[in-house]
Amino acid sequence: MRRFLSKLDRETPKGLQNKIAIVEKEVWAETDCLSCANCCKTMTPTFNKQDLKRISAHFNMTVEAFQTKWLKRERGGERDWLNKVEPCQFLNLKDNKCSIYEVRPADCAGFPHLSKKFKDFVHIHKQNVEYCPATYKLVEKMMSQVNGE
Numbered sequence: 478m479r480r481f482l483s484k485l486d487r488e489t490p491k492g493l494q495n496k497i498a499i500v501e502k503e504v505w506a507e508t509d510c511l512s513c514a515n516c517c518k519t520m521t522p523t524f525n526k527q528d529l530k531r532i533s534a535h536f537n538m539t540v541e542a543f544q545t546k547w548l549k550r551e552r553g554g555e556r557d558w559l560n561k562v563e564p565c566q567f568l569n570l571k572d573n574k575c576s577i578y579e580v581r582p583a584d585c586a587g588f589p590h591l592s593k594k595f596k597d598f599v600h601i602h603k604q605n606v607e608y609c610p611a612t613y614k615l616v617e618k619m620m621s622q623v624n625g626e
Contacts, residue, residue, distance in 0.1 A: 478616045479603045481623075486599040490623060494595055500618045501591045508611040514564075514573035515608050521560040522584035524548060529558065535580045591615055 485493065510516075524532070533543035544558060547566055551557045560566060567577045575581055589609045590598050605612040 478606050478613070478620070481620050482599050482603050482606070482616065485619075485623070486596065489596060493623075496622060497595055497615070497619065498592065500615055500622065503618065504591065504611050504614045507614060510611070511573045513610055514568060515610075516585075516588055516605075517568040517573070517575065518564040519608055521563060521565065522582040522588070523551075523557040523559060524582050524584075528582040528584075531580050532577060532582070535577060 522528075529540045529543065533540045536543060538546070547561060548558045549561045551559050564570065565575075567575055567581075569576055575585070587593070589605045589612045590601055591611065595602075602612055602616065606616050
């Protein structure tokens with residue numbers, strides 16, 4: 478699947494984004510995120526400045542207090558704010574629901590980024606195909622469509 482994604486990144490077929498939009502609807506009809514929650518169990522979102530303000534306000538905390546309690550700085554690079562622990566501290570493991578769903582980070586709200594411009598997210602799909610059933614199904618369906626042409 479990763480090779481297929483790399484090939485699509487190098488040689489993007491005409492109309493790929495339109496095909497993805499159609500296949501994505503099928504994928505979401507077949508996928509129940511609450512039965513999995515693997516993203517929350519095995520990954521951490523990045524918290525942007527707006528996320529930090531919104532979520533810390535939700536807890537009636539300062540941004541700094543929220544960061545100290547729940548987050549750590551990424552090593553090197555941009556040094557994003559990440560969860561200190563996995564699974565995510567806001568995941569209820571009994572029902573796989575997010576306890577801060579209404580104010581969750583933008584990264585979580587957009588996950589697994591299937592509807593984003595494909596070329597900009599190939600590297601993300603290569604990572605997510607291993608963890609996310611929706612990404613796996615999308616790539617699987619795209620492989621059959623592209624290879625079936």
